[in-house]
Amino acid sequence: MKQFAVIGNPIAHSKSPEIHSDFAKQFGIDLQYTKELVAIDDFSHFAKNFFQYASGANVTVPFKEDALQFADKLSEEAKLAGAVNTLSKKQGNIIGDNTDGIGLVRDIRDNHQQSFRNKRILIIGAGGAARGVILPIAKEKPDAIYLVNRSPEKAQKLVEQFCQYAPMTALTFSELNQSFDIIINATSASLSGQSLPLSDKIFTLESFAYDMMYQAMPTAFMTFARKHHATAVDGLGMLVEQAAKSFEIWHGVKPDTRSVIEKIRRQL
Numbered sequence: 001m002k003q004f005a006v007i008g009n010p011i012a013h014s015k016s017p018e019i020h021s022d023f024a025k026q027f028g029i030d031l032q033y034t035k036e037l038v039a040i041d042d043f044s045h046f047a048k049n050f051f052q053y054a055s056g057a058n059v060t061v062p063f064k065e066d067a068l069q070f071a072d073k074l075s076e077e078a079k080l081a082g083a084v085n086t087l088s089k090k091q092g093n094i095i096g097d098n099t100d101g102i103g104l105v106r107d108i109r110d111n112h113q114q115s116f117r118n119k120r121i122l123i124i125g126a127g128g129a130a131r132g133v134i135l136p137i138a139k140e141k142p143d144a145i146y147l148v149n150r151s152p153e154k155a156q157k158l159v160e161q162f163c164q165y166a167p168m169t170a171l172t173f174s175e176l177n178q179s180f181d182i183i184i185n186a187t188s189a190s191l192s193g194q195s196l197p198l199s200d201k202i203f204t205l206e207s208f209a210y211d212m213m214y215q216a217m218p219t220a221f222m223t224f225a226r227k228h229h230a231t232a233v234d235g236l237g238m239l240v241e242q243a244a245k246s247f248e249i250w251h252g253v254k255p256d257t258r259s260v261i262e263k264i265r266r267q268l
């Protein structure tokens with residue numbers, strides 16, 4: 001039986017084993033997918049042993065950069081994201097991919113039917129999650145991508161890195177006096193229930209607001225967006241879609257995600 005795992009610290013909360021086993025059932029694939037709690041300084045030692053017998057691994061906080069170093073070869077997405085969330089053993093090599101950005105695009109574009117093409121996109125945040133989604137969004141041919149971050153120099157750095165892929169501009173929170181079509185919260189502010197210093201001018205009736213975080217109740221960002229008449233959703237679909245892309249990389253088949261999103265939603 002092929003072996004897979006999600007590697008992180010902490011890891012108890014992870015829904016990845018359940019998601020991958022639901023996907024596997026759709027195709028009658030027999031696999032074992034475990035949660036692996038690894039000490040902070042032990043990633044490469046653990047991964048080396050694991051890949052003696054395993055076929056693939058998902059990698060989560062805080063090991064996505066360790067996984068980038070560990071891989072023998074990297075996809076373009078992983079290289080530009082500076083992070084790997086999917087490792088696969090292929091012909092003796094370990095290949096590193098990043099499926100987070102594709103997961104976000106598929107959730108917004110396919111599940112929520114919001115096209116990025118010719119749209120004005122605002123990404124709030126300039127951490128690892130923001131960095132990982134810029135290239136997949138740029139490939140959808142938006143009109144422009146704007147980045148705003150609490151520490152403005154980090155947004156500026158990402159603009160310099162990605163401006164060859166799409167028209168990009170870094171803004172400060174006080175410069176947010178225009179509206180956007182798609183607004184993505186890629187900060188960790190919602191994790192601590194904090195609100196962002198956002199102007200209500202960024203939303204119109206047609207705006208689509210997406211919080212990468214997910215929880216049972218609407219996040220502070222979603223509540224603010226809805227108060228200003230925008231449509232707002234959370235990032236549970238992104239979680240399931242990034243898992244689906246990893247599954248595709250490992251098994252060569254694309255699982256149905258809708259039923260799995262609904263199931264995990266009921267359990268939140």
Ligand code: NDP
Pocket residue numbers: 100124125126127128129130149150151154186187188189190191194195196212213214235236238239240242
């Ligand atoms: P990082 O720690 O790399 O970055 C955090 C970002 O949030 C930085 O831009 C930081 O700004 C900003 N930030 C934090 N607190 C505040 C605040 N109070 N006000 C304004 N800005 C703030 O985290 P990640 O990029 O890895 O993760 C970001 C979010 O994305 C998390 O909520 C995570 O759960 C979610 N995520 C969801 C996924 C999914 O599948 N749904 C996948 C990956 C991530 P500064 O630079 O100034 O510190």
